[in-house]
Structures are given as C-alpha cells and as structure tokens.
Amino acid sequence: MLFHKSIFFALYSCLLFFSCRKATVSPCNEDTSLYSSADFFIGTAINVDELVFNPRYREIAVKQFNSITAENIFKSAYLHPKPSRFFWADADSLVAFCTTTQKRLHGHTLIWHQQLPEWINTFHGNKSEWEQLFKTHIQTIVSHFKGKVAAWDVVNEAFNEDGTLRNSIWRQHLGDGYIEKAFIYAQEADSLALLFYNDYNLESNPTKRHSVLSLLNAMRARGVKVDGVGLQMHISIMYPDVQAIVEAMDEVVRADFVMHLSEIDISVNPFGKSIELTPDLMKRQADLLGSLVLAYKKVPKRLKYGMTFWGISDQNSWIRTTFNRIDYPLLYDDGYLPKPCFCTLKNTL
Numbered sequence: 001m002l003f004h005k006s007i008f009f010a011l012y013s014c015l016l017f018f019s020c021r022k023a024t025v026s027p028c029n030e031d032t033s034l035y036s037s038a039d040f041f042i043g044t045a046i047n048v049d050e051l052v053f054n055p056r057y058r059e060i061a062v063k064q065f066n067s068i069t070a071e072n073i074f075k076s077a078y079l080h081p082k083p084s085r086f087f088w089a090d091a092d093s094l095v096a097f098c099t100t101t102q103k104r105l106h107g108h109t110l111i112w113h114q115q116l117p118e119w120i121n122t123f124h125g126n127k128s129e130w131e132q133l134f135k136t137h138i139q140t141i142v143s144h145f146k147g148k149v150a151a152w153d154v155v156n157e158a159f160n161e162d163g164t165l166r167n168s169i170w171r172q173h174l175g176d177g178y179i180e181k182a183f184i185y186a187q188e189a190d191s192l193a194l195l196f197y198n199d200y201n202l203e204s205n206p207t208k209r210h211s212v213l214s215l216l217n218a219m220r221a222r223g224v225k226v227d228g229v230g231l232q233m234h235i236s237i238m239y240p241d242v243q244a245i246v247e248a249m250d251e252v253v254r255a256d257f258v259m260h261l262s263e264i265d266i267s268v269n270p271f272g273k274s275i276e277l278t279p280d281l282m283k284r285q286a287d288l289l290g291s292l293v294l295a296y297k298k299v300p301k302r303l304k305y306g307m308t309f310w311g312i313s314d315q316n317s318w319i320r321t322t323f324n325r326i327d328y329p330l331l332y333d334d335g336y337l338p339k340p341c342f343c344t345l346k347n348t349l
C-alpha cells in the first residue's frame, strides 16, 4: 500500500511540476546561447568600438549570436573614403573576429543614399564616369571580402513609402536601372554570396513591399541573381500589429525569396514621450517579439536567413542617438542584463 502511495505521490508531483511550468513564465538564463536554441541564425549588429573596449558586450556577442552585421564600418563612408582609397583595417578585424569565433558575417551595405563619403556626394561626372565609379565601388568591396562575407545587402532603402523609387544620388546619375546593375556587378565579383535587397517598413507598408517584390521578381525573371529580402523590422509596441507582419512574411514566402529580419528593434516609446521602462512596457515588447518569432518559425527553413537584432543593449541603440528620444528597444538593458524580451525570445525559439 505504501508503495502505491509513493508512486501516486511521485506521479502527482510530476503533474504538478509540469502544469506549474506551463502556467508561469519559464525561467530564462544566459547559460546556453540564443543561437543554440534556434534552427536558424541569430544575429546582432556590432559596434566595433564596443567589441574592442567593452568586455561584457564582447562576451554577449560571442556567446549569444552566430551572425554578425557591422552596424557602420561596412558602409561606403568607412570603406571607400577617397576615390582611389579603400580603408579595410577595421572591417578586416571584424572578419578576423568572425573567423575566430565562427560567426557568419553579413555585408551591410553596398549601395545606399546615406553614409556616403563626401567625394561621392560631391562627385561631378558624366553618366559613364558615374557608371565607372559605381561598378568599381561595388566590385572592389565584394572582391575584397569574397569568401568571407556570406551575403550582401546590395541595395538598401531604394524605395519611398508610396512605392516609387527614391530619387537617390544613384538614381539621379544612373537612372532607374541602377538597382539591377548593382546586383549584376555584385554577382560578377562573388558568385556564391547571397544577394539581398534591404529596406524598412516592408513589414508594415504593403504598397512599398509590393513595389519592392515586383521589381525583384522582374529582375529574377530577367536572369539576375537576387536571393532575398531584408525586412529591417524597426518596429514598436504600437505599430504594426502582428497580423500585418504575418502578411508581409507570407508574401515574401509566396514570392520565394530568402527572408532576413535584418535590423530588429522594438521601440517602447515611438512618440518620444518622457517615460520610464515599466514592467508593462517590457511585457508588451516581449509579447510582440514572441509573436514575431512564432511567425518567422513558420517560414520554410530554406527561406530563413535569420533574425538580426540592431544592437545588443538599449544603451547603444541607434534610436536614442538618431531620434534623440529615450527608448529601450533591445534585448539587454542599460546594465547589460537580459530583459523580459530576451527570455521570451529564448523560450520561443
């Protein structure tokens, strides 16, 4: 009888344990990495100064992520400061870091209208001189990193919100065809790298997204290698809603492009009020991230390039400096401790 009682008690305890585990938020710690919990890449944008001078930052970068995007040092202003001078040192040290720590390196970005060197912004030349500049710029960079960079954001942010082409310096001098040409030149320099088009609001604005997808489809139909789309995912707890994001992902899947959630951050203060980070805000942020992960997990494996966060700690998020507002959009707090959204991410992956 005693034997039966003890079995009953053991079974009862087991049941209680598992039902409790389900009912409460499961504990989360940093002992195992984010990326080992996922069957796709988990990335972060890296600020190289932090990587060198901040041991805690470096520890998190090495431990939690297996894909790296340079937040700034792969941009034109850094890599191509003078017409015939390229500056490789910083980028090469990031390549070395990725090799040593076995991280995938994502190249961001070849053609963009921002963070251009002064000499490109002020370049006077005819169409063929612009063509020359454009081709040399792309091919010198892609060749330098051939075999080291897994994929490139070949063109970044080329569309307006109404779905028309942004009248960037590149379009002004090279015409509408510059996007297609950029992909062709990149492919010539490294035929194995994956080639992405990357933009913001693609997850929230169907008009913009449709224009992007129809251009990429047309390019692909003409035989141009274009592998994927980067949905930047600079989103907030207010907007867009999860359903809009799911629709965006479905469309990218139906169009059969590889999908990168390329610059994720979730603002809790999009209107720039004077706020404090309350448990409620953190929970809403965590819940949204959880839904995002669940939606991304449904994307077929062959189309999942990965999820990349645009930084590590709230302390060094671009949102604070660029938009001059207090915000807490990332996985780690100002003291580099994991926030609830980190735990939700880890438990949802």
Ligand code: XIL
Pocket: 071, 072, 156, 232, 263, 318, 322
């Ligand atoms: C941002 C960086 O995070 C900032 O440090 C820099 O001052 C400006 O650029 N979309 C992009 C990224 O594609 O390159 C931008 O990064 C953020 C918006």
